[in-house]
Amino acid sequence: MAYNLKDVMINKPSRLTPGHRMCAGCGAPPVTRMILRALKPEDHAVIACATGCMEVSTFIYPYTAWKDSFIHTAFECAGATESGVEAAYKSLKKQGKLPQDKNTKFIAFGGDGGTYDIGLQSLSGAMERGHDMTYVCYDNGAYMNTGIQRSSATPKFADTTTTPAGSVIPGKVQVKKDLTKIMVGHHIPYVAQTLAMTNFSDLYEKAEKAIYTEGPSFLNVMSPCPRGWGYNTEDLMTINKLAADTCYWPLYEVINGRYVINYKPANKLPIEEFLRPQKRFKHMFKPGNEWMIQEFQRVVDERWQELLDLEAMTNKPVEGQN
């Protein structure tokens, strides 16, 4: 069935209710709602969530914004927690202790703190063990819940509260970790990188593939944070679009090891377009700091080229067979 935003919005009511306390202009709630819409309406889901903005804003006792079953345990173990839930499902289903005609899907959410950093081990273990689950990282590039401290997902030069743009050290010194590639290295059936762009089709389609691919799958979703990035709340979708158009956040998927780039901007914009509307990069535009923008651009270009190469390499017709 071809994707149609209107159809999806009408026929698949949101499984994350209004009234949660995420900030206006935050990228995570629209992403979450759209991912959950990719569930078949008849399927039940058990959502696991790492400690972070999403958890503390959606499930404050005695209220929950989640229509599906939901479990939060701690910061670093959404992957392991959801593995336990999924193992329970397998076991109970096998023993006939659950209805045989009903399906339950397993989705874990974590921010970049809970995924790239403190939760990386738990995620890696869950993926390696092959649990039938989808892990979604909503990557906002810093520990936003505790007040914008750097993470390994924070891009180079970004001004955070633990990497302030100072007179000697100009923001974060290190480059952003490439978590999506780390997940590809797990040789799981489905890995994708996406964001909420224009009509959300890329996000929706990848969520659907991830949820309904048997075995572990991983979605890395760029999810801007108005407080941490310093943009106007109404500019969320513009920021997302610029991330894709500058190739800062390429949209691609890796299906059983084969790379597919889903969006190749006809006119690849210079990185300044993405950096300029964000206060965290403001210092990069001061006279004398042009080198920072050049370096940022160089890293983006290198990673984009690498991706193009990987796509070409993994889609080559198999040679040498007769």
Next chain:
Amino acid sequence: MGIRERLSGNEAAAYAMKQINPDVVAAFPITPSTEIPQYFSMYVDNGEVDTEFVPVESEHSAMSACIGAEAAGARAMTATSANGLSLMWEMIYIASSLRLPIVLSLVNRAVSGPLNIHNDHSDAMGVRDAGWIMLFSENNQEAYDNILMAHRIAEHKDVQLPLMVCQDGFITSHSIENIELEDTDKVKAFVGTYKPEHYLLNADEPMAVGPLDLQAFLFEHKKQQAEAMRNAKRVVKEVSEDFERTFGRHYEFFERYYMDDAELVVVAMNSTAGTAKAAINELRSQGIRAGLIKVRMFRPFPAEEIAEALKNASAIAVLDKSDSLNGCGGALYEDVVSAMFTSNIHVPTVNYVYGIGGRDTTTDHIKTVFTDLRMIADTKDIGNPYRYLGLREE
């Protein structure tokens, strides 16, 4: 009548798990408990259990997966020791606060550092306030029996708390002893099936577990946990009585050994109780009125009952296989002393920290304790209450 066998403590624990046939086991190897998931994996791979075994990448994930599984509606079990439990620590508290009756085999070992793989109780003492029911076992038989009783206690509607069954690393976990195993069908009938009222996998009633719980409610939720722990006392008693009716072996909160007329009393847990019994047998043959309280149920702590049992003693030594490093004594000592004080019982009581890092504790050591107690009883002078047993002091 059960089946006579010869098993190590770890084998006994794994065999109990096999008979219980839990839905999920998630575990990570660590000496000396490694054998438990190892034996259990064999049962899984040979199709002898219905369990999903989750070979996690750490103990933190083991407890996280058990929490996920138990909340999902499954019976989840695990095993660990020492640093494994330390790594679980965060999740240990979360398991009990979520009121999930997970059962853990804790094969006691010294917590680092420095690194040591041998037995003491520093791992268990590190989680004594975590809201877990804690049962201690003198030998493989008690480890087996305690595990058979564990789910009935933990899953009881008035309790709903996780439970750990402790036994001494190597000393019992790796020692082969005679054991009486029960018939599997009888065990299954005794343990029963797990029917949680609410669980994540119930599609007809989705539920949310693990909220942000702020000033308005957390206090009351903690009070409920405390209430559940108090209820556990009654349930441990009921289940132990039913166990005796079913299988014939008698268990209480603590065992009284020669306590009827005991003047000099040692309080201890796990395998050292066996050593103490041997020492007491010798002393009794010399006419010395020595006795032992072997604490089986450390959490909830049977304060009134222990105080009552000790009220006629002339001198008491509480043996702690873990040093609390607080400048005033071990955890069991503090509990016993405050239990007596609260019950207005004043018997001279000293503390011995012993067996740290697997230091051997022999009947001769225990006999020196009774010699000290004789002196304390006669002089009413306890001297330094915070003592060491078996420490090399040169």
